Amino acid sequence: MFDPVCPSSLSPVRVGDKWGALIVRCLADGPRRFGELRVPLRGITAKVLTSSLRTLERERLVARTELPGRRVEYALTDLGRSLLVPLDAMCAWADAHWDEILDAADDALAREGAVAH
Structure with missing residues (x-):
């Protein structure tokens, strides 16, 4: 690629x-x-x-x-x-890691807020 x-x-x-x-x-x-x-x-x-x-x-x-x-x-x-097969795999991955994904998003927002102030 x-x-x-x-x-x-x-x-x-x-x-x-x-x-x-x-x-x-x-x-x-x-x-x-x-x-x-x-x-x-x-x-x-x-x-x-x-x-x-x-x-x-x-x-x-x-x-x-x-x-x-x-x-x-x-x-x-x-x-x-x-394309449904790889999309299903991505959805399964997201489901398995949902809490980690949300924590990372929260951390990113907190860092952006800290930089803005």
């Missing part, structure tokens, strides 16, 4: 992308319409959801299908479905 000729900037797996991974997880049980995705993704704006879905579609992780009546549905592609 540090090789100058490696196209790592094109990597479709953006671990730090909050919404992309969550959208993939929301589509794990089958296709959903735009409005149906907004329910479990509380806090996402329509603009951000649209942008994230377009990115996932461009990366061929999600397929967009136009339905009768001007409706659109989103579903994981085979490539997108293959």
Whole structure:
């Protein structure tokens, strides 16, 4: 990944992308319409959801299908479905280390607060 000729900037797996991974997880049980995705993704704006879905579609992780009546549905592609295994592993890791993750976040906030004062 540090090789100058490696196209790592094109990597479709953006671990730090909050919404992309969550959208993939929301589509794990089958296709959903735009409005149906907004329910479990509380806090996402329509603009951000649209942008994230377009990115996932461009990366061929999600397929967009136009339905009768001007409706659109989103579903994981085979490539997108293959991403569920590593996402499950990351979720299991986070679950196993949740207290440590929260402690680290609290420590970071405390350090930032100390530096600000």
